Amino acid sequence: MARTQGSQDLGKFILRVVLGILILLHGISKLMAGPGFVVQVVTQAGLPEFVAYLVYIGEVLAPLLLIVGLWTRLAGLIVAVNMLFALALVHAKQLGQMADTGGWALELQGMYLAAALAVALLGAGRFSIGGIDGKWN
Secondary structure, eight states: OHHHHHHHHHHHHHHHHHHHHHHHHHHHHHHHHOSHHHHHHHHHTTOOTHHHHTHHIIIIIHHHHHHHTSSHHHHHHHHHHHHHHHHHHTSGGGTTOBOTTSSBTTHHHHHHHHHHHHHHHHOOOSSSSTTTTSSOO
């Protein structure tokens, strides 16, 4: 039984750290480029400009929390909501499209969304800051 729990904790660790790193790279790119593109997309959709700055929570803060395993369920939920906004505001036209190489045109975004939901449901596991006493994962 302990062996199974150990492999489950390792699986949770891999899932949340890889998701965190991959989303964080998007956030770093947005930090380097500035908020211009995101502000434009958000305001064109009729949303207030401040909503654009929430992307930094979803693509910088939440991924860092995923990587260390602190408030992991909340961080996973934040990434999932961030992906829903990205799908709605940037990728909506691609929802029913196939990629040139086969597969869904939005498979990467879909995988990020599914992984974030899985982390939100599963939690961090033992290999995390919150995993010591289980209170924050």
